[in-house]
Amino acid sequence: MEELERRYRDVLDRGLPYLVAELEGAIAGYGYCAPYRARSAYRYALEDSVYVRHDAIGRGVGRRLLEELIRRCEDLGYRQIIAVIGDSANAASIGVHAACGFLRVGTLRSVGFKFGRWVDSVFMQRHLGRGDSTHP
Secondary structure: OHHHHHHHHHHHHOOOOEEEEEEOOEEEEEEEEEEOOOOHHHOOEEEEEEEEOHHHOOOOHHHHHHHHHHHHHHHOOOOEEEEEEOOOOOHHHHHHHHHOOOEEEEEEEEEEEEOOEEEEEEEEEEEOOOOOOOOO
């Protein structure tokens, strides 16, 4: 719980979006963006995180969260948004990112271990605003 609260405060202290979705009066998911990397060279790139309650998957919650994160991050002047999806079998997350304009740019094989098995990390990327077509 302490780690989740620390992340929440860090996102808000940076002026970045942290959103909660409700469905039928209950929390259905949440999403936020955080810096992609701490080094200065990456200051225009963010990493998104979107989580949807299991019984709310397929009801548009993830897409609405992600679309709003994209809009808010563009308004803040960021240029790239990266998704690091913790399982290449996570078709829902890969699909919602693709539907929102993300391209699959790479896969790190078997770099995570959860739920008793090795999992890949799938990297997807989308430009924000003018992307890399102009200097910041």
